[in-house]
Amino acid sequence: MLNPSARLVGDGVENPANAEALAEAARMFAVPCSFRDSRGLAGHLPELSTVDTAALLGGPGPLIAVDNAPGAESVYRAGPLRTAASIVVGNERRGIRPDVLRAAAKTVQIPMPGRGVNTLNVATAAAVALYYLLDAHGRRNARAPRPESHRPALLLAAPRDHVEAGSSLRSAAAFGWQSVAVDDREKVWFGTPRPVRTEARAAARSHRNPLRVVPAGDAWSPPPGGRVVVCGPDVDGPPLHRAELTGPNTVLVIPDGDGWEPGPGTGFARVALPGVAGRYRLLTGIVLAEAARQLGIRTAAVPRPPRRGLSYGSGLDLTVPPDADLVEPWELTRY
Numbered sequence: 001m002l003n004p005s006a007r008l009v010g011d012g013v014e015n016p017a018n019a020e021a022l023a024e025a026a027r028m029f030a031v032p033c034s035f036r037d038s039r040g041l042a043g044h045l046p047e048l049s050t051v052d053t054a055a056l057l058g059g060p061g062p063l064i065a066v067d068n069a070p071g072a073e074s075v076y077r078a079g080p081l082r083t084a085a086s087i088v089v090g091n092e093r094r095g096i097r098p099d100v101l102r103a104a105a106k107t108v109q110i111p112m113p114g115r116g117v118n119t120l121n122v123a124t125a126a127a128v129a130l131y132y133l134l135d136a137h138g139r140r141n142a143r144a145p146r147p148e149s150h151r152p153a154l155l156l157a158a159p160r161d162h163v164e165a166g167s168s169l170r171s172a173a174a175f176g177w178q179s180v181a182v183d184d185r186e187k188v189w190f191g192t193p194r195p196v197r198t199e200a201r202a203a204a205r206s207h208r209n210p211l212r213v214v215p216a217g218d219a220w221s222p223p224p225g226g227r228v229v230v231c232g233p234d235v236d237g238p239p240l241h242r243a244e245l246t247g248p249n250t251v252l253v254i255p256d257g258d259g260w261e262p263g264p265g266t267g268f269a270r271v272a273l274p275g276v277a278g279r280y281r282l283l284t285g286i287v288l289a290e291a292a293r294q295l296g297i298r299t300a301a302v303p304r305p306p307r308r309g310l311s312y313g314s315g316l317d318l319t320v321p322p323d324a325d326l327v328e329p330w331e332l333t334r335y
């Protein structure tokens, strides 16, 4: 059943694949989805539901702009909505148009602690915003002291699609992970040609803040004494926001579908959704947002120029597995 209290609107979204993913994000939360189509989307998607400017600005309910505009309120503190509202996300490059930002009752952002990647894919951002704006009650307070020491390791388990894997890696970088393990049994990431790669490498002027993507084979096992939490819509466990997703020696595992067999002693966290389970990038976005919220790291530190000589960071570099794939921020923002 559709949730009558909200609708999702894509403002000037231009990539048809993103528009489809956005519609899927809306179905996850059982809300209708429409588009202010200023970029010719309907030419690619004849079934597209559209709104004109008057219908967008006129409601029903207040406009909630989801964008990382200066001064925007954290989405973790903004919900849950108490009245009908239009939740608006924007164009892939330009964001939400100024008329909506001016008319919005509030603008909310998803805090991005990552260095180098500071936005999510638009459909991922919509799924995260809907999760907190429509269902934010009862959430625990964020952890404060020494949050980085509690950041869990992350394993993306058996992603089935290259773009969904890439978009999930983009989210991980934007939420502050510097290293991600991928169980690539479906062979969508390592060793496959990545069309955007050459161009992205050319565009990258420095090798600052790359994401380390480390292959985790079928025989992956948690580190000794590690706590494993498998997160997904179909697992049997406490709701995501009540599960402890962070802590030293914790590994978060996000399987794509149900083909991944958890080992003994695994914990579970359920991504409870009022609608249908959506594609992988939407699921990983919600899980990583909640883990980042629990960590309590709000903003990226301004990157300092690299120091000469051996530093803590360069000491870590020495232990990067030889088969790790270094993915540049420029490449990730294409997903």
Ligand SMILES: C[S@@+](CC[C@H](N)C(=O)[O-])C[C@H]1O[C@@H](n2cnc3c(N)ncnc32)[C@H](O)[C@@H]1O
Residues within 6 Å of the ligand: 066, 067, 068, 088, 089, 090, 091, 092, 093, 094, 095, 096, 108, 109, 110, 111, 112, 118, 119, 120, 121, 122, 123, 125, 126
């Ligand atoms: C890729 S972003 C647009 C990029 C933006 N113009 C920029 O460069 O900062 C596309 C849309 O996704 C949503 N979005 C992405 N990351 C977000 C975040 N951290 N907080 C809120 N919205 C976000 C917003 O609706 C935004 O308009």
